[in-house]
Amino acid sequence: MKPGYYGNWGGAFVPEILHETFRQLNAVFAEAQADPSFWQQYVDLMASYSCRPTPLTLAENLTRRFGGAQIYIKREDLNHTGAHKANNVMGQGLLVRRMGKTRVIAETGAGQHGVATATMAAKFGLACTIYMGEEDVQRQRPNVFWMEKLGATVVPVTSGSRTLKDAINEAFRDWVANMDSTHYVMGTVCGPHPFPAMVAWFQKIIGEETRRQILAAHGRLPARVYACVGGGSNAMGIFQGFMADEEVELVGVEAGGKGLTTGQHAARLTAEEAGNHPAGTPGVAQGYKTMFLQDSDGQMKDTHSVAAGLDYIGVSPMLADLWEGGRVRMAAATDAEVMEALQLTMASEGIIPALESAHAFVQAFREAGELPPEAAIVINQSGRGDKDIFTIAHAFKDPSWQAFIRAKGEEYAKEPAS
Amino acid sequence: MKPGYYGNWGGAFVPEILHETFRQLNAVFAEAQADPSFWQQYVDLMASYSCRPTPLTLAENLTRRFGGAQIYIKREDLNHTGAHKANNVMGQGLLVRRMGKTRVIAETGAGQHGVATATMAAKFGLACTIYMGEEDVQRQRPNVFWMEKLGATVVPVTSGSRTLKDAINEAFRDWVANMDSTHYVMGTVCGPHPFPAMVAWFQKIIGEETRRQILAAHGRLPARVYACVGGGSNAMGIFQGFMADEEVELVGVEAGGKGLTTGQHAARLTAEEAGNHPAGTPGVAQGYKTMFLQDSDGQMKDTHSVAAGLDYIGVSPMLADLWEGGRVRMAAATDAEVMEALQLTMASEGIIPALESAHAFVQAFREAGELPPEAAIVINQSGRGDKDIFTIAHAFKDPSWQAFIRAKGEEYAKEPAS
Amino acid sequence: MTLAQEIKQARQDREILLMTHLVLGYPSFEVNREVIARMVEAGVDIIELQIPFSEPVADGPVILRANQEAIDRGVKVRQCLEFAAEMTDRHRIPFLFMTYYNILFKYGVEAFLQKSKESGIRGLIIPDLPPEEGEEYLTACRRLELAPIQIFAPTSTEARMKKLAGHGGGFIYCVARRGVTGTQTSFDQDFDRYIDRCRRATEFPLAVGFGISNRRDVDLLRGKADIAVIGSATIRLVEAQGAAAVSEFIAGLR
Amino acid sequence: MTLAQEIKQARQDREILLMTHLVLGYPSFEVNREVIARMVEAGVDIIELQIPFSEPVADGPVILRANQEAIDRGVKVRQCLEFAAEMTDRHRIPFLFMTYYNILFKYGVEAFLQKSKESGIRGLIIPDLPPEEGEEYLTACRRLELAPIQIFAPTSTEARMKKLAGHGGGFIYCVARRGVTGTQTSFDQDFDRYIDRCRRATEFPLAVGFGISNRRDVDLLRGKADIAVIGSATIRLVEAQGAAAVSEFIAGLR
Ligand SMILES: Cc1ncc(COP(=O)(O)O)c(C=O)c1O
């Protein structure tokens, strides 16, 4: 197989101007992989700066409620900056140091990857520019505020659908102009090789911890592992811990948006019914080959999800391969199901999953009851939901929240910048 | 000394109707303290549900900037729910289980203790009512939203100054009516005995971890340990790890608000100038004896701080004693200094302290340069600041934030509850 | 005669005594003056003068608000002491202070009690001062022959009641139920058993408070308690109908 | 004659050739038609027809927007192929397709190239398809005698340039600088050294693009490059002044 390919998927469809940059990146990444002290440095950094290992929490109340498998939650929400994104970003930060670059750029959708990158840049003393679709800038203003306070420049991207995919394009445009000084911190297991391999490598820390933890807590491997799939980094992160354990079923959950038949979703691999084709078709964009949501000409479609972090046209080439080969089963959760699972999880366990993560909860809740109590399942809680307050309070149509925002708005209208 | 007293301070000034409740609470607490398996159960819970031990992070950039002591940050912000409040609350939750009560109540100022209590109640399957000053309900709407989603009832308190102290009074009023079913989860090391002892006992987990961690990381004890002081729980938590180490100076930092001479602050123990009297005077209120901000009649004053969690009239009787005895040095940081330290910490380290915690950073920054590089200092970062976005963005007068809020407000004005 | 003796004597003539309550300076000392005059005239036996405190934890919404408004209007402890002296001078019936401990503590416990004594006050009710915390207070009360009125609660055990009574003076204030001042109490079998327990624990007369607002409530206490305490009810009445309404209200209670 | 031979021949007559660019369907095929006619009339030597793609990563703001508006207005790949056939039929000069790989991939690489050939297209520029990923494409181009135009960049090493040239056809598109299309390039000493390196690596004629917008730019390329590429500049011109302005603009370049 060609390097950078996973079955039929992957590759590095990169403009010539970046050829050397990628050569260097591949070399530094290979060096890091070959150097055990690098991994140790990474683990130490994540232990002292974030809070790895993150816990594995037994959800007793949810387990009781569904009356089936023991439900365990892997707590990536407890990472510094609130999501698994920190793992990848801090890892790439160490590579940036090795390369001696002085600036990083990144795309962001939900804002989590942007906040994580801005955080890493502050810690590592790097200049930082974050590209973010204008629509997402509107949706995720708190994250923009923090990125700026962390010292990053946030550039609203006004092209295309003004969301994540356009931010990626814009980041590439910056990169082709500034690659000598600048590293592009790709936020998920997508993009041209070696990004999927690199991001997956850093994220495998989730799965390695989880495997140890579930064996210690439950005494045996879990029956199933659930993770939401935007680009696929948290999913690949946890799945890698169980890849060789054939008895562990790996389940990825995509954004079903308003429903798979509505066209307003971001489910690339999940077929509406067993036996049907999924909505995604093979394509090449943003530097790699995978299953994209595109029209018959190859133009990318608009996607929709209540979770900005899942609202993306492509999916990891690694997951496309694992899905094609049957190792990973794909499912989808709709916006409405997600809000329900979120509410249930908050009230039952005192845990607030990110909207993205709540997709994995939906599917786990559907299936937990089918399994016997001796079985365990693990849900990867990729992030915490309190960052999503504007979206969640909006989605719940909370009247006190709306009144609060109106009053604040009126206050600012009266004395702007007071 | 009488039980429940720390030097001249403390006690249990409790209405007769609660006498039995306190007897039971003292008994259960004593039982728990005598039972080593209880502490283990607590440590295990905090490890699997929160992410203890929380890391100790070396702040390399800040250290370089101030050119003195190595600056270490204890990361209580990485706790589940975002602050040290979780330690106390989960511990009291275990006591509630022992007592067989089915409902908890709590006061909250900043909202962090309320969110933590609502979280614990969800996890432990308890009914939950949170009392919160009406003014704080306005200031901290996001926290109110989460408390409600976690299943708690939030009662806005309209009496008095409509802030933390009034919420405490109101919680007591609930308790004297419902003590058979209900436990009052006091949020800090204040209130009648055994609350200070109990909260301090649970919070000492911070100091025990920190002592181990700094010895491992730095090879010797820190020269100074800094913690902000509202009620004093995070301070007592970390200080207990070093109480016997006389060479370690313990520094508590109070809310200097608009300045110690303005009357708009919450500094009870810090004198405006060395040799002067502090603004607090001995008093008895809310069930205990300490240094209160009160007038010459004994009526409590209004306090002010940009940090809701420090905006309180009293202070832990334990800290009053340690201050009186010279073991703990007290200092104050003004609102303006706090915003500056916050900005610096974000941009230098990628870490966002809570407004409360940022007070400790101010004092540490003032003093770090005085110490040699072989020395280490530890700052207790009691919580994370992203919960404070409304206050912080407001204080920074961020125009994009204001525009965002105005636009959202207008959207809700157009189609309410849409 | 001690306050306890005086109460016992009064009980010879009346099946139940009435103790009323008001918050000093609320809505004003002038209104207090008129209300007190009408109470005394209508036959009230004892009056509790509450010195306002900013943190009245044992009080319900009505008294709480009265405390706060009085403080907001600038009422000072010194004024309360002077007003008490004026009242004890003008009226024969016993007057008590009710307040929270910080008012005494801040003034100086000894000094405050000395001043109370000089003002003609007969006893004090301090709901947040259990005897364990009240050594200085109890000693000074005894020395000054002020009654340190103790409180029983439905949750108090027999041993506890005995202990409290041992420190007490004047009468025992029996909190009728769980909760704060100002809401309705149901005087049921449980209540009767509770009052029996109180009786067995002490020789002091028993006052019963919390939620008494009409003649029916007072009637239910006849033969059980020695003193019926009317608290929030008069404050509500004065707020709604003014001081003049007090006469008829009190007259109607017995 | 191969495209490379044809270009070399044309260079015998002219010191520098001009290649222009437009986005198909932007603002409309009608305007494209008029612009192309004027370009040919004004003496343009080669025209690059960009088939719009939703994710044009290598393009700057002007061309990016043109791509998107064309797609928003419903431009289809099929129409672009038909339009190309019409143009190659009407005009003598060589036409190229410029687009991103997904357009070919989704159509079927072989089928797309077959169709391009049938439409009279002479070569293709696919900026996101390095030779390592382009085996099928390169093989089919060779079989169909379509020029798979390769791109050199200032960052390309000598070895890399040689390798690229080995896969190339028609000419080499030398990206003048880091960055995307549409912004100014400074043609300085570094640039001269870069072009020297390009020359040494290949026999193919050299086209230089990125940011060329006036006669001065073209003059600076004389004696260095074989072809000056004008991209965003004409799109901007047509947007501002309409298709008619193209004639004078092109005439003024040389
Ligand atoms: C919390 C969280 N979970 C999941 C995702 C989706 O990304 P991925 O599929 O790469 O894990 C995001 C992206 O922003 C996220 O913020």
Ligand SMILES: Cc1ncc(COP(=O)(O)O)c(C=O)c1O
């Ligand atoms: C983050 C944080 N730090 C500090 C405090 C102050 O409390 P304490 O002094 O008890 O630690 C609070 C109170 O809400 C808080 O939320």
